[in-house]
Amino acid sequence: MRAGRSSRKGPAFDPADDEHVEHRRLGVWDLYLQRNPKLSRLPAWPKLEESAEMINDLPYVWRTLLDLRPICGHLLALYLVMMIGHSLLPALSLWYSGQLLKIVQIAVDERTVDRQFLFKIAGGRVACALARRCLSHFMSKLFAALNGRIRLHFSTHIFHIMARLDVPTFEDPVVSQQLSSSVSTSSRSNVAWEAISSLFNIGSAGLRLLAQSLVLVAVLREQRDGFFLAFICSANYVISQFNQDGELRMGGRAWAATTRNQDYLRIEGLKKLISSGQHRKELVAGGLVNFLEAEYRTLVDRLGNGARDFWDQYEDHMTKERISLLSLLELPLEELPQIAFALRAVQYPSSIPVSLASLHLLQQTTTSFTMRVSNLMRQAGSLSNRLSNLRKLYEAANIKNKVPDGTAPFPENAQTVQHGISLEFRNVSFRYPGSEEYALRDVSFKAESGQLCVIVGTNGSGKSTVLKLIARIYDTTSGTILIDGRDITTLKLDDLRRAMAILFQDYTLFPLSIYDNIALGDPAAATPEKVMEAARLGGAVEFVSRLPDGFDTYVERPVRDLYSGLPEDTKTLFGRSVNHSRLRGHMAGGREGSGDLGLSGGQLQRLAVARTFMRSSVSEPTVGLLLFDEPSASLDPKAEQDLFARLRELRGNKTMVFSTHRFGNLTRHADLIMYMNDALVLETGTHEELLKRDGDYARLWRMQAEAFL
Structure with missing residues (x-):
């Protein structure tokens, strides 16, 4: 759905609240619209209401200017001076126009012309036009320079905001909303410059209106019936503003739209199905084409013109012609200035040439003036929104992480880490944010320093959650985790995570080169030789060396290639596959993802x-705890066996916690095995002990062993 303006403080928007929210039906869509107060029928009321909200945000503008002073303070001052000059020029041009009318009036009445004064006035008008053109040119250049400098300056601020958030905070919908409205990652603009330029623009518009109004009053005083003509020239525009349909205009109001029509939902689902490459194989292999075509045609025939997206329905509704009393007044008001001019010409025949010129000037000036007043109100609303985003940009730097940092350094003696880290869970329970189900329930176990602990169980049993809690990706809902006998929440997060090496089941590969993906395991110590050794241990050297760019290959290219209109015989471009599908949009970009590289999941x-x-x-001197979550899930048996051998070699004296749903060679060497199911630890012991117990672990061990017999 099209992006709306940022959220504002106030009571929650509830579609079921009939008192404050009205419901409208637009085709297959249900539109819920915040009811406006009675004063909202005034055209400028929503903008005045929005402008009142920016009072609390203005201090952030001053803070921004202070931050930018050493970066581009002189350019901002120059831009402001140019805007002031550009704002005063229209008033000066209007004054020259009034003087030209005065010259014509004198010429009609006295049959004389002051040629020297006429040339000065004409030259002044030409100079105003040239000055406005030159100022506009230099202001556009300065605008681009300021935008670039400010964007680069705040990019580090934004990067810091995004990078510092922990997982629960980043996943919080409230935080996501704040970031989406304030942290702009666009390469063309930024929140700070948008707010400052909007403030400059509204100040410039206000100054222009003030100057023009003063000159306009002076010009009208010198014209016969000037104020009356100005009023009837502007009346039509004012009436048209009042005549705007306010019932469904959503600007400045909270609104929401949804569709519950099952036919329309099915139509959109079918369209996504056939336009997405990820479903193409099943679609073709399943012979579904004819069925889907017939189904789609049936649904379209059933819905007819109602099968349209929300904005088509909304714009169609807004463009329907409506007749009201005010709309009937618009046409006579359009003709009223001409009628007034005709009556004036009959009364004063000798002034017809001057009256015609003055009428044109008044119509042009008053219409422009009233439009600028309306634009000023719109800019005020836009300014309120942008200042709010600027405030959120600064406030985002103060968002508190949900996982608090500890204060105690770890370890107290760096040499002890080489001999492993002890780990203990005491009655630990945990629920993921927003979930009612427990991922862990009253889990207790202890792994001594240097031990190999293997957690086995089915998917969803809680194995991965144990590792996430050890790394303090999340904090426990209840219970205590001890690291070397110390409460994990008291330890400094950086120190704790520096002492660990972690591989999660839901691992991600960064949108960087293969070299960087490996080197970021320990960027401070990364060298080509060490990266190559790590790749060898991980079993990646052989297939990486076959890639065209080797370790410089991007697993997922972060910048798209742009192209359009290429011949269909063009299969590759810049060494990457070309996508000719029009369904992916004009100027589609080829993305080099894992599929383009031909890499398997393993x-x-x-x-x-x-x-x-x-x-x-x-x-090795700083890492004493290794956490591996299903590291062999996508590996074939031989690769899995090789990995386990390297892991045993790598472990040395380190403590290792290894989760898996497979019962392999690693469990034979485990000092402690925990069998988990449904968020509970059901059995603990060594491999031999658990087999003798003949419980669930032994039963599943035999089932997997028999599969290979």
């Missing part, structure tokens, strides 16, 4: 494993 997982090896092997 190969991608090896890159993630190599990044973990980079940290644990290179930074």
